[in-house]
Each structure stands twice: as C-alpha cells, then as structure tokens.
Amino acid sequence: MTRSPIYVAIDTPDITRAKEIAARVHHHVGGIKLGLEFFSAHGQAGVREMASIGLPIFLDLKLHDIPNTVAKAVQALAGLQPAILTIHAAGGLAMMEDAKAAAPAGTKVVAVTVLTSLDGEDLTSIGVEGDPHAQVSRLTLLAKQAGLDGVVCSAHEVKAAKKLWPHGFFVVPGIRPATGNGTGDQKRVMTPRQALDQGASILVIGRPITQAEDPDQAARAIEATL
Numbered sequence: 001m002t003r004s005p006i007y008v009a010i011d012t013p014d015i016t017r018a019k020e021i022a023a024r025v026h027h028h029v030g031g032i033k034l035g036l037e038f039f040s041a042h043g044q045a046g047v048r049e050m051a052s053i054g055l056p057i058f059l060d061l062k063l064h065d066i067p068n069t070v071a072k073a074v075q076a077l078a079g080l081q082p083a084i085l086t087i088h089a090a091g092g093l094a095m096m097e098d099a100k101a102a103a104p105a106g107t108k109v110v111a112v113t114v115l116t117s118l119d120g121e122d123l124t125s126i127g128v129e130g131d132p133h134a135q136v137s138r139l140t141l142l143a144k145q146a147g148l149d150g151v152v153c154s155a156h157e158v159k160a161a162k163k164l165w166p167h168g169f170f171v172v173p174g175i176r177p178a179t180g181n182g183t184g185d186q187k188r189v190m191t192p193r194q195a196l197d198q199g200a201s202i203l204v205i206g207r208p209i210t211q212a213e214d215p216d217q218a219a220r221a222i223e224a225t226l
C-alpha cells in the first residue's frame, strides 16, 4: 500500500493532545511532523514517545548556525533516526554539507529555502533581492550541490525547483484546502491537490487538520481530494 503524502504538523506543547491527534489521524497520514513548539517542550524523550505510535517522524527543527554547531546538533539527534530533518539553506553550502555528513543514513536532510510565511515584500525587507521564485531556485541548486536530499518550498515554486533537481525530495507546507478557514500566517499557499500536481513529494498540513473540530474527518476529507 502506498503511504499517504500527508505529514501532519502537530504543533502543540501539550503531549497528551499531540498523542490524541496522532492516534485520530493515524490511518490518513503518512507521517508526523514535530517542530520547534513540541521539541522545545518535550525534547528527545517526547519525540521518542511520539515515534512509538509507529508513523515516520519528520523532525522540523530548521537548524541554522555555523557548520560545526549544526553538524554537532545533527549528531546529537542521530539516535532518534528521524525520517526527515530540516536545516536552513541560508546557512550556506558548508553548513549543509556538514549537516548531511553528520546525519544517519536513513534520514533525509532537507533545506528550507524561503519560508511559506514570506512574500516578495518580506524578502526585500530582509535584503534579499528578487522574488521568492528566484531565491528558491538559487537555494535549491545550493542544496543539491551540498548533497542534501531535497528542499522545503511552497507549491508556487516546486515545479521550477523540480526542473532544477528532478530527483530531489520536495517538502511543501503552506497547504490549505479549498474550503475551510483562512490562510493564517501563511502567504504562499495552495490546495493539497494542486501542490501534488505541481510536484510536491510530501504535503505538510497542520492547522487545517489539528484545529478542525474532528481532525480525523478533516484528514480524511483532504485525503479524498488527492
């Protein structure tokens, strides 16, 4: 059976709630994404507890520091054997190379290019010239050169990024079902179906599932559109 491309982003510091959501959506997702909020509250012990549910774990820590520090952090996380681990492409070529070298063989190391909460104006405000497309393309090529497994980008850039890296692994957040609540803090969004059509390898979906009255039903409804 093929795994669902949906990774549910369980962003909560409440481990009881995190386990409850995971148990409810278990059959409709391909994995669980744990990020800064969960990790800051529960650390590696919490990740192990969530892993015992039996779904692949995507550890979204978006590591970004000098190469030595990031490599040591990746080494320290290696025992968790995450399926996917994120670092920031803006950390540069050497940082990405060292992170990949420090990761366990079974872990896909992927680089965040341009956060889906940013638009062109935001990029200009932090001194990045060009639109998100140009910056995603530039950082995708750098991540490929560093020997990573793929990148994180929005569905708006994934087609172009895939052209540059046909065998890359493309993680796409900023997913919003056609019907439902607003985009929140996300600025570059697309529906799950459209994102897959554009070339996403996996879809990261948080609030549309976790904040639904019935997360199981929300995940099931999204799955039905794929």
Ligand SMILES: O=c1ccn([C@@H]2O[C@H](COP(=O)(O)O)[C@@H](O)[C@H]2O)c(=O)[nH]1
Residues within 6 Å of the ligand: 009, 011, 035, 060, 112, 114, 115, 116, 117, 152, 153, 173, 174, 175, 184, 186, 204, 205, 206, 207, 208
């Ligand atoms: O560019 C990025 C990189 C990571 N994320 C993470 O994905 C989820 C999205 O959650 P939603 O509730 O579906 O908006 C969240 O955990 C982010 O940390 C991202 O959104 N954009």
